[in-house]
Amino acid sequence: MKNTMKISTLAATALLATTTSVSAGDVEVLHWWTSGGEAASVNYLKDKLSDAGVGWTDFAVAGGGGENAMTVLKSRAISGNPPTAAQIKGPSIQEWGDLGFLADIDGVAKANDWDNLLPAVVSDVMKHDGKYVAAPVNVHRVNWMWSNPEVFRYAGATIPTTWDDFMVQAAKLEKAGFIALAHGGQAWQDATLFEAVVLGVGGADYYNSAFVSPVDLDVLKSDTTVEVFETFGNLRQFIDANSPGRDWNVATSMVMEGKAGMQIMGDWAKGEFKVAGMNVGTDYVCTAAPGTSGGHTFNIDSFAFFAQSDAARTAAQNTMAAEILGTDFQTVFNLNKGSIPARLGVSRAEFDSCAHDSMDAFIAASASGSLVPSFAHGMAVSSAVSGAIYDSATNFFNSDQSAQEGADQLVAAVAAAM
Numbered sequence: 001m002k003n004t005m006k007i008s009t010l011a012a013t014a015l016l017a018t019t020t021s022v023s024a025g026d027v028e029v030l031h032w033w034t035s036g037g038e039a040a041s042v043n044y045l046k047d048k049l050s051d052a053g054v055g056w057t058d059f060a061v062a063g064g065g066g067e068n069a070m071t072v073l074k075s076r077a078i079s080g081n082p083p084t085a086a087q088i089k090g091p092s093i094q095e096w097g098d099l100g101f102l103a104d105i106d107g108v109a110k111a112n113d114w115d116n117l118l119p120a121v122v123s124d125v126m127k128h129d130g131k132y133v134a135a136p137v138n139v140h141r142v143n144w145m146w147s148n149p150e151v152f153r154y155a156g157a158t159i160p161t162t163w164d165d166f167m168v169q170a171a172k173l174e175k176a177g178f179i180a181l182a183h184g185g186q187a188w189q190d191a192t193l194f195e196a197v198v199l200g201v202g203g204a205d206y207y208n209s210a211f212v213s214p215v216d217l218d219v220l221k222s223d224t225t226v227e228v229f230e231t232f233g234n235l236r237q238f239i240d241a242n243s244p245g246r247d248w249n250v251a252t253s254m255v256m257e258g259k260a261g262m263q264i265m266g267d268w269a270k271g272e273f274k275v276a277g278m279n280v281g282t283d284y285v286c287t288a289a290p291g292t293s294g295g296h297t298f299n300i301d302s303f304a305f306f307a308q309s310d311a312a313r314t315a316a317q318n319t320m321a322a323e324i325l326g327t328d329f330q331t332v333f334n335l336n337k338g339s340i341p342a343r344l345g346v347s348r349a350e351f352d353s354c355a356h357d358s359m360d361a362f363i364a365a366s367a368s369g370s371l372v373p374s375f376a377h378g379m380a381v382s383s384a385v386s387g388a389i390y391d392s393a394t395n396f397f398n399s400d401q402s403a404q405e406g407a408d409q410l411v412a413a414v415a416a417a418m
């Protein structure tokens with residue numbers, strides 16, 4: 001089922017609709033970037049637009065991973081009052097485009113040569129019916145692990161590079177009195193952890209067949225999925241009892257403060273270390289999530305533009321699209337956000353070693369076939385299938401289901417959502 005975000009779903013949330021008045025030359029921008037690093041990034045976009053004479057009305061909806069933001073966006077859209085631009089990514093862009101909501105920004109894209117500035121893996125997602133409807137701000141790598149080297153030293157442990165070793169080293173951290181794995185018990189964070197295990201245990205071919213559209217149910221039904229759930233289930237013991245509901249950036253601060261040894265999270269976590277004035281290598285360490293070195297689970301943030309009836313608003317929207325692809329913007333925004341530029345031709349000089357690793361892995365993984373879209377961050381499957389994966393991963397993780405039960409539940413949920 002291609003278009004899963006039916007009008008009926010939109011209508012169901014219509015009662016929540018609100019109205020705002022935004023001056024014609026301004027942009028009203030919906031996003032969910034409210035943590036320290038995220039706010040620094042979005043503020044830079046606001047400043048860039050202000051320099052270009054475009055005012056900003058902030059439409060921030062807190063909640064990591066963006067689920068809350070998407071619910072609010074649907075209510076605004078169905079009430080006929082969508083924002084000028086919204087943080088929409090991956091296959092959802094197609095879903096919004098199919099519903100007829102999006103503006104064609106192909107003129108800006110052509111004038112600025114986007115087809116040559118963007119790798120095809122990025123530009124393909126930004127187009128609907130062959131025309132650009134969205135502008136990419138970054139490429140996040142999701143399969144990262146963030147560690148506190150001092151905690152490891154104190155516990156006599158080493159940073160693990162395989163899942164088997166993870167269990168051994170995590171046990172050492174716990175024995176020394178630390179929380180081994182900083183984690184927030186929210187569905188999207190459970191899915192992010194699950195995704196790292198899927199890639200680490202199953203490898204890129206399995207990941208691409210079982211977790212990327214069109215999902216191959218035979219591969220999803222294989223024993224590899226049971227192995228994935230076994231490893232995933234083994235992580236439950238390394239998470240503290242206070243994790244339910246914890247925000248991802250609070251989990252990052254547990255690593256910063258030396259309460260926890262590790263966090264598995266996309267490189268937006270690096271934005272938090274940056275805001276806290278911490279340095280990579282000495283204060284914290286970035287390594288690929290266990291078993292995924294050389295792999296790259298990508299998550300491209302982008303702003304999709306909503307069709308406008310007012311010419312001044314369209315002009316403001318076009319300015320925003322053009323600014324986003326500028327080399328200045330792509331540099332500073334991504335230094336703050338922890339990600340790497342989405343466009344080609346940006347100097348690597350100012351970026352740190354984690355960003356260089358991500359850039360290298362992106363290129364190498366793309367050549368070797370281990371560049372995979374993040375299903376936990378809306379890059380790989382329709383919103384319905386993604387919802388089925390979220391529910392199965394989080395139900396399993398927060399219960400005492402066996403690995404076999406987890407795998408069976410996942411297969412049934414994905415099959416029903418396809």
Ligand code: GAL
Nearest residue numbers: 063064065066268299301377
């Ligand atoms: C992701 C988003 C990132 C980051 C993260 C946590 O889905 O792509 O930019 O903000 O959520 O909020």
